[in-house]
Amino acid sequence: MIAVARGDGPRVLPGSLLTLRRKCGKPGFLCATGSxxxxxxLSFSVGVRTKMFALLPDEVPVAATGVTRYPEVAPSR
Ligand SMILES: [Zn+2]
Structure with a gap:
């Protein structure tokens, strides 16, 4: 599990959900033909760095909830 589950505070993530698209390069896979x-x-900033975690399917709703809640509690920048 990722940092989402850590800590005893609210599950708030200063980040955003995104979809990584990549090609593994193995012949015969759909990616080899352009898909x-x-x-x-989930990407989020830690200091000046941006970290990115690939999410398991069941982690997406958790991450989405954290991202959604973030604007409610974070000071505006
Ligand atoms: Zn592939």
């Missing part, structure tokens, strides 16, 4: 794999992921 890249789509992987849900």
């Amino acid at each position: 890249p794999h789509e992987t849900p992921a």
